[in-house]
Amino acid sequence: MNKRTINFFLVLSLLVSTTGIRAQDDDLLKLLGEEKPKKERIKYAFKSPRVINSHSMEFLNPGTMDFRILHRFGQVDQGYKNLFGLDQASMRMGFDFGVMQNLMFGFGRSTYKKELDAFLKYAPIRQSTGPWSSPVTVAFVSGITMDGLPWADPSRKNFFTSKLGYYFEAIIGRKFSETFSLQVAPTMVHRNLVATEATPNNVYALGVGGRLKLSQRVAFTWDYSHVFIGMPDSGYYHPLSVGFDIETGGHVFQLHFSNSTGMNERAFITETTGRWGKAEVRFGFNLSRVFQIKKNKKHKE
Amino acid sequence: MKNYFVLAAAVLLFSFSATAQKYFTKTGKISFDATTSSSPEKIEGVNKTSTCVLDTKSGAIQFAVLMKGFLFERALMEEHFNENYVESNKFPKAEFKGAISNNDAVNYSKDGTYAVTVKGKLTMHGVTKDVETPGKLVVQGGKIQATATFNALLADYSVSIPGLVADKVAKTAKIGVDCSLELLK
Numbered sequence: 199m200n201k202r203t204i205n206f207f208l209v210l211s212l213l214v215s216t217t218g219i220r221a222q223d224d225d226l227l228k229l230l231g232e233e234k235p236k237k238e239r240i241k242y243a244f245k246s247p248r249v250i251n252s253h254s255m256e257f258l259n260p261g262t263m264d265f266r267i268l269h270r271f272g273q274v275d276q277g278y279k280n281l282f283g284l285d286q287a288s289m290r291m292g293f294d295f296g297v298m299q300n301l302m303f304g305f306g307r308s309t310y311k312k313e314l315d316a317f318l319k320y321a322p323i324r325q326s327t328g329p330w331s332s333p334v335t336v337a338f339v340s341g342i343t344m345d346g347l348p349w350a351d352p353s354r355k356n357f358f359t360s361k362l363g364y365y366f367e368a369i370i371g372r373k374f375s376e377t378f379s380l381q382v383a384p385t386m387v388h389r390n391l392v393a394t395e396a397t398p399n400n401v402y403a404l405g406v407g408g409r410l411k412l413s414q415r416v417a418f419t420w421d422y423s424h425v426f427i428g429m430p431d432s433g434y435y436h437p438l439s440v441g442f443d444i445e446t447g448g449h450v451f452q453l454h455f456s457n458s459t460g461m462n463e464r465a466f467i468t469e470t471t472g473r474w475g476k477a478e479v480r481f482g483f484n485l486s487r488v489f490q491i492k493k494n495k496k497h498k499e
Numbered sequence: 500m501k502n503y504f505v506l507a508a509a510v511l512l513f514s515f516s517a518t519a520q521k522y523f524t525k526t527g528k529i530s531f532d533a534t535t536s537s538s539p540e541k542i543e544g545v546n547k548t549s550t551c552v553l554d555t556k557s558g559a560i561q562f563a564v565l566m567k568g569f570l571f572e573r574a575l576m577e578e579h580f581n582e583n584y585v586e587s588n589k590f591p592k593a594e595f596k597g598a599i600s601n602n603d604a605v606n607y608s609k610d611g612t613y614a615v616t617v618k619g620k621l622t623m624h625g626v627t628k629d630v631e632t633p634g635k636l637v638v639q640g641g642k643i644q645a646t647a648t649f650n651a652l653l654a655d656y657s658v659s660i661p662g663l664v665a666d667k668v669a670k671t672a673k674i675g676v677d678c679s680l681e682l683l684k
Contacts, residue, residue, distance in 0.1 A: 226554055226559060226560075226561045227563050229552055230525065259574030259577075261574065262575070376589075415583065447579075494574060
């Protein structure tokens with residue numbers, strides 16, 4: 199090969215390399231380099247901060263209020279005489295507030311036992327992707343309930359604290375995919391006063407709740423609590439609710455069947471009297487309407 | 500032989516100068532507005548972390564934007580936007596790749612305001628469509644301010660609006676672009 203040919207190839211290779219640079223123009227954005235993966239919170243594991251009865255791993259957005267109207271009708275096995283339970287209704291009205299992405303509180307009142315309840319929910323760990331991420335959300339709920347009924351026995355000395363009950367709950371949940379989320383929730387319920395000496399004050403249960411998204415706006419949900427310790431020998435059962443979440447714009451309707459009447463942790467974990475096997479279930483719905491009470495100014499300059 | 504080296508040097512110089520003629524931003528503002536007269540509230544989102552690169556030599560211009568980066572006044576709207584309308588998990592990015600058709604009319608070395616026409620392909624929600632829009636370039640002190648507004652028919656990008664809210668969300672979204680581009684070194 200003579201010098202001339204070498205030079206020719208040298209120039210040719212230079213030309214090729216420079217045209218190579220120009221060919222990159224097809225994807226100008228690559229010039230900025232790849233973005234470093236950022237830690238990103240996994241959102242919307244459940245449509246609502248409640249699975250059905252239980253708290254879910256999801257939180258309200260900061261600055262929003264969730265107005266919740268819950269209805270539980272009578273037992274389906276009552277037949278047509280009571281329109282399959284629809285003649286009777288028990289309800290709970292509640293207001294929940296989102297403070298931070300991982301902190302919320304709320305209160306409500308149920309017709310059942312005229313009970314007031316309030317809770318505080320906090321998640322130290324949220325499920326996320328990217329560096330330093332967590333595969334699960336871990337949340338803690340602490341709640342208090344107050345019985346509003348007159349004293350069962352006014353003749354004895356009654357204490358205000360006897361009306362109170364407490365519950366403590368840890369929720370470990372994961373959104374496995376766009377369609378499937380699952381959570382477990384060990385729960386402890388303490389009642390200051392119980393009906394008989396044989397009834398334990400403390401009840402320990404494990405909740406299992408999940409969601410299977412059927413379409414963009416409809417999801418199948420289930421919510422079960424297994425009471426391990428403190429279940430009375432007869433008359434009480436493990437609460438199980440199954441239903442559908444239907445989202446219509448600003449509302450989430452949770453339509454379901456459940457064997458419990460109670461709509462707070464104390465009531466549905468310790469006082470569920472229906473049996474699924476005997477069709478002692480009730481139709482019920484939760485209506486959730488989220489209001490933005492503090493507007494997000496982040497997008498404004 | 501000498502000629503070859505001159506040619507090579509020229510080509511090299513040319514290619515170096517070509518690489519120095521790109522402008523970019525990582526904090527571009529892209530907004531959209533799908534409010535109609537019957538909307539109960541403003542339906543608008545803003546993304547301030549859009550990336551954009553402009554090649555002043557060829558007039559090629561490209562945008563990329565992460566759908567999850569759109570912020571809304573109402574959290575629920577943001578949830579619906581990501582979950583139901585644009586499906587951000589499935590289609591995380593929207594991209595525009597195109598060129599300024601009248602790039603020769605812009606003198607990038609001279610401060611001034613230039614009207615341009617941008618033509619290209621917009622990919623959003625997994626669908627690519629041709630887009631053509633007038634825009635404005637303001638060259639000032641070595642920076643370029645690029646602005647444009649155009650309409651995108653949501654149905655074109657398979658974004659479906661459920662019947663219940665069909666009259667509350669506009670069929671076409673007004674998309675605004677506002678990027679301040681700096682020289683890419």
